[in-house]
Amino acid sequence: MLGLDPFDTGIVAVVFLIVLVVLGVRVFVAAALTGFLGLLELRGWNVAAAISGTIPHSKTITYPLSVLPLFILIGFLAFYAGLTGKLFEAARRWAGWVPGGLAVATVFATAGFAAVSGASTATAAVFSRVAIPDMLKNGYDRKLAAGVVAAGGTLASLIPPSAILVIYAIIVEESVGKLLLGGFLPGVVSALIYAALIIGMCLWKPQLGRPISGFTLREKLATVPGVLPIFAVVLVIFGAIYTGTATPTEAAALGAAIVFAIYVFEAFRQKAVGEMGGRLKEALLETAKLTAMIFTLIWGVFLFVRFLGFAGLPASFAEWVTTLDLPPIVIMICILLAYAILGMFMDAIGMLILTLPVVFPAVEALGYHPVWFGIIVVKMAEICLITPPIGLNCFVVAGVSRDLRDAEGRSLEVPLQDVFRGIGPFFVADVATVAVLLAFPGIVLWLPGLMG
Amino acid sequence: MIGDAPEYGPEYASGPPDDLLGRAVWRADRLLAPLELVCTLVGGVLVFGLMILGMVQIVLRSVFNAPIFGYIDIVEFGMIGFAIFGIAWLQRTGGHVRMELVLGRLRGRAMWLAEAAGAIAGMIVVAILIPYSYQHFGRAWELGDSTIDIELATWPGKLAVPVFLGLLFLRFGIQLFAYLRLLINPALAPVGAPHIKSVEEQARDEIEGAT
Numbered sequence: 001m002l003g004l005d006p007f008d009t010g011i012v013a014v015v016f017l018i019v020l021v022v023l024g025v026r027v028f029v030a031a032a033l034t035g036f037l038g039l040l041e042l043r044g045w046n047v048a049a050a051i052s053g054t055i056p057h058s059k060t061i062t063y064p065l066s067v068l069p070l071f072i073l074i075g076f077l078a079f080y081a082g083l084t085g086k087l088f089e090a091a092r093r094w095a096g097w098v099p100g101g102l103a104v105a106t107v108f109a110t111a112g113f114a115a116v117s118g119a120s121t122a123t124a125a126v127f128s129r130v131a132i133p134d135m136l137k138n139g140y141d142r143k144l145a146a147g148v149v150a151a152g153g154t155l156a157s158l159i160p161p162s163a164i165l166v167i168y169a170i171i172v173e174e175s176v177g178k179l180l181l182g183g184f185l186p187g188v189v190s191a192l193i194y195a196a197l198i199i200g201m202c203l204w205k206p207q208l209g210r211p212i213s214g215f216t217l218r219e220k221l222a223t224v225p226g227v228l229p230i231f232a233v234v235l236v237i238f239g240a241i242y243t244g245t246a247t248p249t250e251a252a253a254l255g256a257a258i259v260f261a262i263y264v265f266e267a268f269r270q271k272a273v274g275e276m277g278g279r280l281k282e283a284l285l286e287t288a289k290l291t292a293m294i295f296t297l298i299w300g301v302f303l304f305v306r307f308l309g310f311a312g313l314p315a316s317f318a319e320w321v322t323t324l325d326l327p328p329i330v331i332m333i334c335i336l337l338a339y340a341i342l343g344m345f346m347d348a349i350g351m352l353i354l355t356l357p358v359v360f361p362a363v364e365a366l367g368y369h370p371v372w373f374g375i376i377v378v379k380m381a382e383i384c385l386i387t388p389p390i391g392l393n394c395f396v397v398a399g400v401s402r403d404l405r406d407a408e409g410r411s412l413e414v415p416l417q418d419v420f421r422g423i424g425p426f427f428v429a430d431v432a433t434v435a436v437l438l439a440f441p442g443i444v445l446w447l448p449g450l451m452g
Numbered sequence: 453m454i455g456d457a458p459e460y461g462p463e464y465a466s467g468p469p470d471d472l473l474g475r476a477v478w479r480a481d482r483l484l485a486p487l488e489l490v491c492t493l494v495g496g497v498l499v500f501g502l503m504i505l506g507m508v509q510i511v512l513r514s515v516f517n518a519p520i521f522g523y524i525d526i527v528e529f530g531m532i533g534f535a536i537f538g539i540a541w542l543q544r545t546g547g548h549v550r551m552e553l554v555l556g557r558l559r560g561r562a563m564w565l566a567e568a569a570g571a572i573a574g575m576i577v578v579a580i581l582i583p584y585s586y587q588h589f590g591r592a593w594e595l596g597d598s599t600i601d602i603e604l605a606t607w608p609g610k611l612a613v614p615v616f617l618g619l620l621f622l623r624f625g626i627q628l629f630a631y632l633r634l635l636i637n638p639a640l641a642p643v644g645a646p647h648i649k650s651v652e653e654q655a656r657d658e659i660e661g662a663t
Contacts, residue, residue: 020573024555024566026548029574036580053584056613060535061528069499069534070506246510249527253506260503284496285489292495292538293547350549 006042010311013038014358017304027350028300035303042310051306059302060295063249064169064176069291070252071161074233074259075117076283081263084126086226087112092134093220095195096212100202102138103148103209104195106131110152111191112227114159115234116259120385124153124393128400136412140209144201146401146414147422150393151194151430154382157348158375159187160237161252164349167294168374171356176248177241178448182371184238185443186379190433197429229262242451297353305357314358318365328366329438335359336380336434343384352377372444376437383430386423394419473633474643480626481544481644488541488619495537498530505530522602529599532609540619543574543627546646560638567645568631574624578617585613 004012013034020030032052039048078084091105091112098104110127117123127149135145157164160180169179202208233255240251267276308314321331342351356377363373385393398419404412414422437443468478505526513519520526542548555566589610591597597606630645 021551022554023569024550024552025570025573026543026550028548029570029577032581033573033577036577049584049587052581053586053588056536056581056585056617057532057588057610061531061609063524063528066502066527066531070503073499073503245514249502250506250510253503254510256503257507281493281496284500285493286496287499288492288495288534288538289542289545289547291499291534292492292536292542293549295535296539296542297549345553346551347549350551 004041006311007313007316009038009041010308010313010316013304013307013311014313017354021354027354028296030300031304031354032300035300035305035307038304038307038311042307052303055303055306056299059299062170063247065166065295065298067161067176067248067252068163068166068294069287070249070256071118071163071166072290073283073287074161074252074256075119075122076286077256077259077263078113078116079122079126080279080283081229081259081266083116083227083230083259083262084109084113084130086223087230088127088130088134090223090227092212093215093223096215098195098199099206099211100140100144100198100209101211101213102131102135102140103144103198103202106135106148107152107155107191107194107198110149111155111159111187112230114156114187115230116161116255117156118160118162118164120153120156120382121392121396122153123156124150125396125400127152128397129404132397132401132414133404133406133412135209137406138210138212139207141207141422142414143418143422144198144208145422146394146397146419147424147426148194148198150386150391150397150419150423151426152191153393153396154385154430155187155191157378157382158183158190160184161255162378163290163294164352164378164381165374166248167298167349168352168356168378170298171353172360172370172374174370174374175448175451177244178371178451179374180241180248181238181447181451182375182444183378185447186375186433186437189436189443190379190430193429193433193436194426197425201425229258232258242447244451294349297350301353301357308357314361317358318361321362322365328368331366332363332368332438335363336376339377339380340384340387343381344387344390348378348381348384351381369441369445371448372437372441375444376434379430379434379437383427383434386427386430388420391420391423394423469641469643471633471637471640473629473636474640477626477630477633477644480629484540484619484622484626485544488544488623491616491619492538492541495534498533498537502527502530502534522599522604525599525601525604529604529606529609532612536612536616539616540623543620543623544646561635563647564631564635564638564645567647568628568635571624571628571631575621575628578621578624582614582617582621585610585617589614 017030017034020034021027036048036052039051087109088105091109092102095101095105095108106127109131110123113123131149132145136142156162160183162180162183165179165183166176169176236254236258237251240246241248264276267273324331364370385391394416398414398416401412401414406412468475509520509523555563558566589607592607592610598604599606626644630643634640634642634645
């Protein structure tokens, strides 16, 4: 044994954990190992053994977490139900008449799809295929077309259902429902800021993207039935959480069932019933994999968190932060910058689970609202998805575009550097959104506040 | 896409390699993989069951004013399925979260050494957790511990933890030998050794998963 006091043990453990994670050890392994060794040092063999034997079961088997796999399932089923194409068609007929209309439509379609999916990169991948060919066919600027898809994908994490917000809620012990409601308006604001940006850019340089008009009201209304299921899912999940008539898990079950019904209906309509079973198997397998990944991460990190509590590190960090002779807003900006840097090198869920146990008590001590901070942090993590060097969404868009061809068989590829150039204005818009949310926390807190 | 293709990609060749260690790793992987896959699929089916259960619960409660007695107990009982059944398959596909900042810059022996070290760390953690989570099960078994509402026994869920961690231990073991084989001779074709993904490869996975 090292014979250090608890606080120093905590510091040594955090350094040890960082070294393991940077070296590429799986995060759950690194966190569980550090947590166990730390408990061993502070509390001895019996306590360390008892805690580490209990946590993998007790920390995962909690009802609020059961909403996660259902949210994930909704997303996978929505892909297979072909909702993306219908959404884009509806959005282009209704919003195509504004300057940069197809790009604006892409924003609204991705925002709509975000309402049935919580996966940013997957959303970007699907819409690359749906929206980019149409935009390029209509003479839209390649950089704009690629940028809007990569940026639109990030809306998925804010607009419910969002897996990452549920995870945040569990870690900081805040209401899952409040977090989900809290993400809605910032998601919508982000989408509106994107749309305003596109309209502004296309007013300034009309050649970037011209309006698409000429749809009759009948043609517009014809798209409504196809997107109704999405509104139904939104209504069900929001209605249930907001009124408290059902738990998030029950609401998600109903949402999943609606999307599943559409999926079955589409399979029959397209006479693809034979493929239905195989695709469902794929959806279930992917759901199980993603769920296992998240749950494993949760219990691994909780083992570490239990040790941190014994070491008193989060409390000490919070105390230190509050004694700093700096305005809280400056400290908050520093924290957000740290997340921006970390997010460039790490998966968003892993990053949040790993850092929040230490960072969150400090944020709370500074007087910031847990729900508000959750939304801000998730927005930061999303910005990292469109920022070099990793910017996974940009790689996804460039990757999909490689296989795209127009009617004459010409390549519609958008090279990676063009995607990154195209994303530039959206990055600036995202920073502006964060600034708006910093200045007006009410945008986040209004809806959850109504919940009471 | 999901299914057989990517999991039996380059690192999971369809035929055994020529060297002895490679053949052993290949065979061990082939023995374990179907079991891991089925367990993961069961986890997925349980999620589907959770959806149906939620539907039934809503209908019974709102239409007949008679909610399922012990609904939360049942959900929590089933949760262990999707929480842990897929843990080994996920490791086989290299899906557990990690940071690849340093790993991504390593090449050849250095990379395989780091991967082997990661597998050893995983084996240590799992080896520590298995006996203690088994004790946790043992206590529930002896005391006849059950849930509050409908008195479902908690021991099956608690037993699942050491069992599936055991499966994960075997998977880490196979990967350790797979990496050691490449550490000895980096010129060999990888077998049973999920390797680092570049951002391009990650993006490709996302694209395949989503389209």
